[in-house]
Amino acid sequence: MKRLGALLLCAALLFSFAGCGKKAGGESFGFVLSAEPKQIDPQAVSDTASLAVISAVFEGLTALDEDGRAISAAADWTVSADGCTYTFILKESYWSTVSVRGEKTGFEDPVMVTADDFVFAVRRTADPTTRSPYTAQLSGIRNAAAVLAGEASSTTLGVEALDEKTLVFRLDAPDDGFTRRLASPAFMPCSREFFAYTAGRYGLETRYILTNGAFRVSGWEHDTAVTLRKNENYHAAAAVLPALVKYRISTDAAENYDLLRRAYIDAAEVPAAEQDTAEENGVRLVELRDTVRFLYLNTADEVLANVDVRRAVRDAVEWETLKAGVGAGCTAAIGYTAPAATAGGKAYTAPATACPLKTDVPKAQKALADGLTALERTRTPSLTLLAPDDTDSANLARYIVQSLAKNLSIYCSLELAAAAEVQKRVRAGRYQLAICDVTAAGLTALENLVAFKSGNTQNYARFESAAFDAAYDRATDSAAAVTTLEQLLYDAAPALPLAYVTRCYGVRAEDTGITVRPFNGGAFGALLSFKTADRKK
Template structure:
């Protein structure tokens, strides 16, 4: 998700502080199945205390859905807010505030009928709440980094670029309180899944305006229309979800409380699980072998990528040979298999494997070009020497922005060692900061190299490809290539109705990004090793958007 992910960012995965965007899942099962019970139980029969205890590795950066950019915020927003649709079982969109929808024959006009629903302050949720929030998201004055995800809506890009100043020209209209009409620029097959994403959430204008600059800063500065509300938020310590008794589908929600603690140290997290204080834990490499035979152990593959962003505002990183050297210098297999040891695999690409397939042949996106910039330390040293000669230097010191969890520190010490031992004269200066601060530094482009990640916002290669458009909201590394821009923009516009050409244009764009420009350094496609208590049932794990869905979860079979 940087959704513009991204970046993506995985609740309970102990590498979350590396995530810049996004969200991620994969071929994951609901918790009740993953624990070894493939038969879903009837949640109506259990009378047990419905309390789930979990951890996250970072503070919530924002609760303003217009400003959200990361996995932590998106996860929380998905539980306490609700849009037209939400992600249900197997990552499929299910009705949320929308009771139903119709689509015009040309695929351009979606008409949503809204159900009777209220905010937690008893104010009705209306079509105007969606119009207000969506207009605010594309308004240049909001500076939303995710405004681009609205780009399929008529005039969204022109408004965001300042070419149209009248927000009412956005293709979204409240015909009445219960009817929302959305007009698109072009047919968008994945539009319904887009409506599950945080930037498409509604906001109540009257409440938000009344809160002013305090909106979203504390629980009392928010109103909720989702399955849960935030009843406690201790910054940097944790938060508490409580069942929303005013939610339109409250009878489906079985959990009364979800307690979330912020824990950055894997050893502390495992200890909390072993002592029964939390119900799920992500395992860092040193714990995988110990627990791999545990009946409650699971590994997941995910369409979430981690990579080094190379800020070309830095003179050295603007040099192609320097970038190629950095790409070739790191043993990514060792990173995935030894340092992570959790089902992650080395990545040599910018669109993940086993995520999307060719619309005609069914081949994976990776089939055409495969891997780019495979590790070659000798070639890395050659490019490094050439780059230094061009720069007129014999040594370089480069800053490396990263997270502050224990797992992040191990990963980045490994990368620092790989780079410094392969590239003579290089000094890598680690800057390990809290997740929220790293997002701020990324937004300001105040870094040289940054360890970042992205999980998909929707199931299409575009969710990764448009990250690197010139001046894109999540580019933030001064990368620009007109040919790349044209391919990606054509895939958004003129090729929208030609799925084969569109798919192949995005494959070619990726080749330019990595083979020709070495614009970033892919590291690994994330896997996750976790322990789940078997009494946690029906938690849906998503392949895009928020990592988990708790609306349908419940507790059953917990020892007294």
């Protein structure tokens, strides 16, 4: 009864902004964040919840279209004949305003967004005190290597404001992907004056957030909701339709879907058990084939640090049995990248040579023997496999446990836990073997595979390989390059792809202009795009 009462109270509150008509000339919409945003600071954070808000309230020089190509956003640009100088002319736009009762902030009136705001943002990204996750996006900008190595000041970066509306980037060499990288939060503007005003609290509360995008943050009730309103100072405000957007912060998928079904919010993930009846409940389904279910082998573990032991696990699995039982809504994986990923602008499908998973017991037994010799062990190790407690994941885990016992005489205990707990432990590295679903943070296959580079935040296997890192740094956005990287991963076996998982997201059938993107929008976007969201009458 308590849960029902809480749900009804939440629905009553949500009714005040979703499905209740127009606000100041536009409709109001409700969505879900799966976590509390860490900070609304484009240069400093990369968590999904923060990026969802940041992508709505900030705008960089460029943006990515639905095919991942760079398009004009806050500025138009030209490129020099040698391809090393990019000149941007800003569109006339103004910052949102900040008013605090009983205090003069100095930002009560709109102030123009200038080229210096972008220069300051790029320098903040390079500043080690920012601890930006986006420093790699600065590569190729003149002096960036020296600045990031601590050998030069960020003021020497090859970025300059010629006047209020003209911004120039100078590169070390031509880079066809530069404008695409400019869609990164690293290049979203930051007002130098407002940043100083916040005195270390930038992006932590509503009053310390100044935005240049289609929306502004008008309220932030921590751990409960974030409210956005249309930013009338935005250069393309006339094309922005919603007047108000409210994010509900919740991890309860069943409750979120119930709110969607009852038209109290406008989009949410649809649980598998509800997908067959979604349409009759007024919900339009969008399928996202952007998630891979991996078996992770923790390379930081004393035993699994040995590559031969990992290869033994790989070759001992009864793959034909496993692939036949991946479960509803899944297909057997044939590579390390999700089906929605692209290479060279086209859909990428791993060839048979990329990840030839097959059972080879003699090969597995020899690899295990070689690994134990290198580890100076005479006894077969015991392992623990962590897996989500849903039926499909648990079944896959049992296939793997049985394979290791049958083919390698390895005793592997099975530990089942809630999916959220598994995710938490995998991210923290508190496991030996683990089955875990991962949605990559990139639209291309190459961006999918960056998760296996040393030190990457999604490198859940703690995999470190100089050969893989070097190959990745040389790689181009091509199918051949991606296949080479997959072959390196197959050989080193820090993770084994088990299945492709299809996620289903639901949008209210009467809503238009809401786009659901694969890979949660990629590293530079968000799952949902709603600037032109409207509701059929």
